[in-house]
Amino acid sequence: MKPAPLKIVADENIPALETLFAPLGELHTRPGRAICRDDLLDADILLVRSITPVNRALLEGTSVRFVGTATIGTDHIDLTALAELGIGFSSAPGCNADAVVEYVLSVLLHLAEEQAFDLWGRSVGIVGVGNVGSRLAARLQALGIRTLLCDPPRQRVMPAAQAAHFCSLEQLLNEADIVSLHTPLTRSGEDATWHLLQGKTLAMLQPDTILINAGRGPVIDNRALLELALQRDDLTLVLDVWEDEPAVDPALAARVRIATPHIAGYSLEGKLRGTWMLYQAWCAFCGTPVQQSFAQLLPLAEVTEMQLTEKAGLLSPVRMLYDPFRDDRALRASLAAPQQQQKAAFDQLRKQYPVRREFSALTLRLPTDQQPIFNALGFPVADAKK
Numbered sequence: 001m002k003p004a005p006l007k008i009v010a011d012e013n014i015p016a017l018e019t020l021f022a023p024l025g026e027l028h029t030r031p032g033r034a035i036c037r038d039d040l041l042d043a044d045i046l047l048v049r050s051i052t053p054v055n056r057a058l059l060e061g062t063s064v065r066f067v068g069t070a071t072i073g074t075d076h077i078d079l080t081a082l083a084e085l086g087i088g089f090s091s092a093p094g095c096n097a098d099a100v101v102e103y104v105l106s107v108l109l110h111l112a113e114e115q116a117f118d119l120w121g122r123s124v125g126i127v128g129v130g131n132v133g134s135r136l137a138a139r140l141q142a143l144g145i146r147t148l149l150c151d152p153p154r155q156r157v158m159p160a161a162q163a164a165h166f167c168s169l170e171q172l173l174n175e176a177d178i179v180s181l182h183t184p185l186t187r188s189g190e191d192a193t194w195h196l197l198q199g200k201t202l203a204m205l206q207p208d209t210i211l212i213n214a215g216r217g218p219v220i221d222n223r224a225l226l227e228l229a230l231q232r233d234d235l236t237l238v239l240d241v242w243e244d245e246p247a248v249d250p251a252l253a254a255r256v257r258i259a260t261p262h263i264a265g266y267s268l269e270g271k272l273r274g275t276w277m278l279y280q281a282w283c284a285f286c287g288t289p290v291q292q293s294f295a296q297l298l299p300l301a302e303v304t305e306m307q308l309t310e311k312a313g314l315l316s317p318v319r320m321l322y323d324p325f326r327d328d329r330a331l332r333a334s335l336a337a338p339q340q341q342q343k344a345a346f347d348q349l350r351k352q353y354p355v356r357r358e359f360s361a362l363t364l365r366l367p368t369d370q371q372p373i374f375n376a377l378g379f380p381v382a383d384a385k386k
């Protein structure tokens with residue numbers, strides 16, 4: 001008897017499923033929030049994004065053998081239940097880390113222009129120095145911008161010489177002009193990040209601080225943040241993630257300078273890399289050869305080169321690739337809809353997100369003396385065409 005084809009159940013918003021997973025068996029796509037146990041009774045593989053809670057109730061009694069999440073974050077996955085049920089698992093570590101870094105860099109350059117401050121005179125405190133945080137630090141340091149790093153779990157396991165470059169959360173909040181959060185969301189243990197910033201820690205923010213959260217919403221107590229924002233109009237808040245997603249508190253959004261719908265990681269490269277990593281993980285899990293290539297997934301960018309004159313500032317190529325105010329306007333427009341439609345609108349903005357390319361997709365042609373700084377920002381550079 002012919003073996004039954006593999007059954008793959010996947011979130012419909014995972015790109016490149018047709019290319020990478022359809023050849024492996026029967027592909028069934030579903031809205032991520034609707035995936036339920038009945039869908040999985042005879043499934044082999046479950047592929048999700050961050051909006052599907054994956055736990056014992058979803059999986060027990062099904063035939064799922066492998067779960068993949070096309071995301072960096074794993075706070076929606078009960079890893080203990082998966083291990084106890086003997087189900088293989090993979091996330092996609094680092095898949096969209098560069099996209100998040102570029103979101104933060106773009107936000108900072110846009111705010112520096114809007115508020116007329118010198119970014120080189122400010123220090124950036126990075127909380128969580130993993131894939132995202134370390135890459136952000138590397139680009140800022142290459143640009144010559146001062147960073148403060150806080151990552152107690154990493155610091156504890158480092159040689160003393162390296163650990164000395166790290167500081168406590170309190171020191172960071174006391175000294176940084178800009179605070180950017182890049183921890184996972186964890187709810188237990190000595191490094192738990194749930195409400196890492198709450199009344200007491202939020203009160204440590206220095207005057208005129210820019211606070212960015214492109215990690216997970218509940219890392220900041222959003223009610224405490226609103227209370228603080230109502231008292232302190234010196235703070236500039238940038239939120240990509242919200243405590244009760246897909247709901248956004250309109251009162252908080254009104255106090256936030258840049259409000260975006262959890263899209264910091266949504267570069268085309270980042271999304272495709274996520275699916276690609278799951279495909280590779282599945283092949284490794286079942287010992288089959290990798291038969292596709294990542295290169296085939298990634299289309300050439302619409303614009304691959306840009307000529308810059310001597311006078312061009314850092315913002316011009318950055319803005320061309322990613323303008324965070326575009327996403328801010330779209331989210332605010334969705335908040336004008338009747339309340340019962342707002343959550344669906346948040347999901348819709350993410351589902352229909354326009355193509356956004358990473359800095360690596362755009363080669364800048366510019367005078368030799370300008371090349372190092374643009375290169376430090378993350379762009380490939382080449383000599384200007386005569």
Ligand SMILES: NC(=O)C1=CN([C@@H]2O[C@H](COP(=O)(O)OP(=O)(O)OC[C@H]3O[C@@H](n4cnc5c(N)ncnc54)[C@H](O)[C@@H]3O)[C@@H](O)[C@H]2O)C=CC1
Nearest residue numbers: 073128129130131132151153182183184191214215264265
């Ligand atoms: N807004 C978005 O679109 C995206 C958000 N994310 C979020 O960003 C998070 C971080 O991503 P990665 O850097 O790739 O993860 P990672 O796992 O590489 O790094 C996280 C770092 O945070 C540190 N950490 C843990 N607890 C901490 C604490 N209490 N204080 C300070 N540091 C702590 C860890 O030691 C680790 O070094 C993800 O877990 C995900 O939730 C990731 C991608 C896109």
Ligand SMILES: O=C(O)C(=O)[C@H](O)COP(=O)(O)O
Nearest residue numbers: 049050051071072073265266
């Ligand atoms: O990778 C992560 O972690 C993220 O936060 C993703 O960018 C979130 O994307 P979705 O899975 O929610 O589409």
